[in-house]
Amino acid sequence: MATAKYDIKSYSGFRAITLLCLVVLYAPLVIVTIYSFNSSASITTWEGISLKWYADVFTGPESEKFKLAARNSFVIAITAATVSTSIAVFAATAMVRGGKFKLRTVSFGLISLPLMVPEIVTAVATLIFFNSIGFDRGIMTILIAHIAFCIPFAYLPISARMQGIEDSYEQAAMDLYATKRQAFTKILLPLMMPGIISGFLLAFIVSLDDFIITNFVKGAGVETLPTAIFGAVKQGIKPNIMAISTMLLGISVIMVTISYFVSKTDNTK
């Protein structure tokens, strides 16, 4: 509870800096969103509201390309999120409940390190890895790479949730004749569920939005939405790109919002 005297708002210039940051962060998104509804074929002149570029995405000359890319993206995102979340559940259970095993700190570091490594480094490393084991690039390589880099995103909300679950619940369950497995499925899993859903949604969105790693490990001719957009932009920005971007933005915002509220929900009330 900061008293008014130490309130950060009273620092001179605070308001201005905050506004500047918000403008820099959000102005491009706002502009893209607005211009996606422009009826003009130019991306700079406003000619009135229309949905024609949204229609163009689904029916225009590039629609087949985008539909295929979108299907790839969603298949990869759902699979990668499912697999990485399952792995994260077991990793979190082992880490939080495994007692004080020797390499615990190291293990935790290893799980969360990918979050801090520059993505380009991960991308190059993953590519070298696939090359060295002679794996043909294609949708499988994208999927494997996505599963790997999604694990830490799925892991964090799950382990945060688990930390708040006392181990006396499982002990009480076992005391009441539940086997270890029953204690896990009937007590621990339901209590972890908000964290699991939240982790799944985060992993999903991270996979859906990924460009750098995907671009490195995808084979020729295989596109996801972000790489397809990038490919289209290279030929010049058309308003239909803004429409796709706005839709992707919408999905991200919805997922992140759901994830946020789910992680806050309490199935104990």
Place this chain on the structure above:
Amino acid sequence: MSNTTSNAIEVRDAVKRYGDFTALKRISLSIKDNEFFTLLGPSGCGKTTLLRMIAGFEDVTEGAIFLYGDEIENLPPHQRPVNTVFQNYALFPHMTILDNVAFGLEMRGKSKDQARSRAGEMLELVQLSQFAARKPSQLSGGQQQRVALARALAPQPKVLLLDEPLSALDLKLRKAMQLELKHLQRETGITFIFVTHDQEEALTMSDRIAVMSAGEMQQLGGPKDIYEKPRNMFVADFIGETNLLEVSVDGINNGRAVCHLGGGHELTCDAVDGVGVGSHVHMSVRPERLYMSDKPVETESLKGRIKENIFVGTDITTIVDLEDGPEFVVRTSNSDRGNKRIFEPGAEMYVNMELGAARLLVD
């Protein structure tokens, strides 16, 4: 095996080590069928550890544990017909009260309906039927406590373990729950092993008490035994209030020991095993077993002078200085003031001891 079957629990030479720290140093005890048995001792003495070893959450470093004659120390918790009321209750937060209580029954193979109907009966027993559909977080601490109790009793365990179940409750509720627990134990006929660091609670509720300190058993006996015949300094000091006096034993005749307190004061009391002639030991004298008079009235009368009177509600505590000897604390109950005298500070008087009030301690 047959010699152990009459005991609900037998702990035989149990040792528990955490690394090189020994939490329990060779504990042996037998708990009888249908007994309200209490493990009493200060925080950190190993009570929880012993309880968790019986429940199956800690393995036994050395020794064995028997439940009605069956050796159980290697069984996992879910195979031991023993239930626990946890210190923090550990009610499943995502389940209703009814489902919490039904959980153990379901795990034991009862159908959902059977389990729920029996759980309903248990909730009736602890007077919480109207809360069956609520979640634990919507109940007060005292109500959660009773749910934990109902949940642990529902599968009819052979032994119920309770780890300081009342410590989170306020004084009034705690007193009420002490009685309720005692009644429940009588009604169900289930053996209770109760853990507490509160000596008064232990004395009120227990059939027998094991006093523990630093991983060792100090004394085992009924509440009256433990209070009136403490075996050593630790027990005398931990249970109730007492005068601890340094004495030397000058002689023993017919089971009575003659003890010197210094300053020429002499007392006789029952001799105890392990304290021989010539030993320098401590003696415990309960302050409420003393009374004051202006003339010596019993054989065990000591001359002294009043130092201070302290009013403590139900009692008056008087501090008496013996001539050239130790100080004594005398407690007079306010309800006794018709028969017992209170002197003003500075007055000379005699401190008299009821028979059996003094107890020699094996140090």
